[in-house]
Amino acid sequence: MVYTRKNVSALTGAERRRFVTAMLEVKRRGEYDEFVRRHIDHYVSDGEGGLRTAHMAPSFLPWHRCFLLDLEQALQRVDPGVSVPYWDWTRDRAPASAPWTKDLLGGNGRSSDRQVMTGPFAYAAGKWTIKEAVTDGEFLMREFGRPRRPIQLPTREELNAALADPLYDKAPFDSTTRSGFRNRLEGWGHGTGNATWENHNRVHRWVGGHMLGGASVNDPVFWLHHAFVDLQWSRWQKKHRGARYLPERPPGPSDPQHRRVVARHEKMPPWGVTPASMEDHSRIYRYV
Ligand code: CU1
Ligand code: CU1
Numbered sequence: 001m002v003y004t005r006k007n008v009s010a011l012t013g014a015e016r017r018r019f020v021t022a023m024l025e026v027k028r029r030g031e032y033d034e035f036v037r038r039h040i041d042h043y044v045s046d047g048e049g050g051l052r053t054a055h056m057a058p059s060f061l062p063w064h065r066c067f068l069l070d071l072e073q074a075l076q077r078v079d080p081g082v083s084v085p086y087w088d089w090t091r092d093r094a095p096a097s098a099p100w101t102k103d104l105l106g107g108n109g110r111s112s113d114r115q116v117m118t119g120p121f122a123y124a125a126g127k128w129t130i131k132e133a134v135t136d137g138e139f140l141m142r143e144f145g146r147p148r149r150p151i152q153l154p155t156r157e158e159l160n161a162a163l164a165d166p167l168y169d170k171a172p173f174d175s176t177t178r179s180g181f182r183n184r185l186e187g188w189g190h191g192t193g194n195a196t197w198e199n200h201n202r203v204h205r206w207v208g209g210h211m212l213g214g215a216s217v218n219d220p221v222f223w224l225h226h227a228f229v230d231l232q233w234s235r236w237q238k239k240h241r242g243a244r245y246l247p248e249r250p251p252g253p254s255d256p257q258h259r260r261v262v263a264r265h266e267k268m269p270p271w272g273v274t275p276a277s278m279e280d281h282s283r284i285y286r287y288v
Contacts, residue, residue: 002282002283002284002285002286003083003284003285003286004083004285004286004287004288005083005084005085005086005227005231005285005286005287005288006083006085006086006288007085007086007088007288008085008086008087008088008092008098008099008104008224009088009091009092009097009098009099011085011098011104013103015085016101016103016104017103018079018081018082019075019082019085019104020103020104020120021078021079022075022076022078022079022082023075023220024120024127024128025078026071026074026075026078027127027128028127031074032074033131033132035067035070035071035074035217036131036132036133036215036217036218037132038067038270039054039067039214039215039216039217040132040134040214040215042054042055042063042270043055043213043214044056045175046174046175046176049260050259050260051259051260051261051262051269052174052260052261053262053268053269054067055186056174056175056186056188057173057174057260057261057262058168058169058173058182058245058246058247058261058262058275059261059262059268059275060182060186061182061185061229061230061233061245062245062262062268062273062275062278062279063268064226064229064230065230065233065278065281066268066271066273066278067226068084068223068226068227068230069284071084071223072084072285083285084223084224084227085099085224085227086224086227086228086230086231086287087099087221087224087225087227087228088228089153089154089203089206089225089228090153090154090155090156090159091156093153095107095108095144095145099221099224101119102118102119103119103120104119105119105121105219105220105221105224106118106119106120106121106122107119107142108142108143108144109140109141109142109143109144109208109209111147113139113141114141114142114143114208114209115139115140115141116139116140116141116142116209121140121219121220122139122140123138123139123140128140130210130215130218132215132218133210133215133218134213134214134215135215140209140210140218140219141208141209141210142207142208142209142210142211142219143207143208143209144206144207144208145206145208146205146206146208151194151197151202151205151206152194152202152206153202153203153206154187154198154199154202154203158198158199159185159199159232161184162181162184162185162198162199162232162236163181163185163232163235163236163239164239165179165180165181165184166181166240166243167179167180167181167243167246168180168181168182168236168243168244168245168246169181169182169183169245169246169247170183170246171247171251171257172256172257173246173247173251173257173261174257174260174261175188176188178190180246181236184198184199185199185200185229185232185233185236186199186200186201187199187200187201187202188201189201200225200229203225204216204225207219207221207225230281231287234281234287237279244264244276244279245264245275245276245279246264247261247263247264248263248264248265249263249264250263250266251263262275263275264276
């Protein structure tokens with residue numbers, strides 16, 4: 001049956017409680033840290049050799065779509081009525097708004113050590129110990145807006161500029177690509193300072209703490225952020241009827257991107273599904 005993903009600000013108290021309970025149970029079962037580890041292991045950048053699947057690549061969108069579906073299945077094994085809500089950071093921009101409430105994700109980190117002190121994912125609540133990370137420390141960290149070098153959440157206009165691009169992605173299909181919906185949304189920018197981080201990337205920077213690197217999955221907001229990013233892919237498809245995932249065919253042997261990106265009909269690790277098969281989610285879930 002097709003289920004729905006809702007705006008986090010529209011969840012009822014009971015829906016919030018069920019989402020949090022399911023997340024904590026997936027963590028308790030040890031499954032959650034496998035998701036963190038998988039994301040760290042797929043953190044391959046332009047500068048490294050080999051196939052890029054999750055980031056700095058066209059398959060950024062289908063990769064995270066599959067990743068969210070796996071987490072959602074883990075949540076639904078605990079409570080079949082739960083799905084991942086999305087955080088519309090163009091509207092809910094205040095540090096006290098959804099999803100940062102005490103009954104959901106908790107709030108900002110404290111200034112001394114960035115430790116999150118409120119809500120069910122605070123270390124002191126005893127159910128969210130960080131185990132898989134690139135740095136030490138067992139507590140979840142956030143640093144909203146990066147006070148030492150302030151950064152703002154992306155605006156509706158900035159997101160719309162990405163959605164307006166009619167091309168899905170463009171050669172060289174990496175972080176240096178200057179146009180194409182995928183990189184405008186993923187957000188490897190070309191300016192200096194804050195302009196280096198656009199849309200999706202800027203949100204990771206704004207939350208700060210664990211959201212900064214490959215271990216960003218440790219912060220449950222990762223999923224709410226990526227559900228909203230995933231929704232943009234659907235919006236882009238509706239805006240540009242017939243526009244498809246690119247590249248359609250694998251780059252040839254003389255192309256520097258040969259075997260470094262996943263083409264539309266190639267199998268995407270670790271799932272072995274093709275981007276083409278992930279373009280339409282309407283038989284699995286809908287956004288409301
Ligand atoms: Cu990611
Ligand atoms: Cu991300």
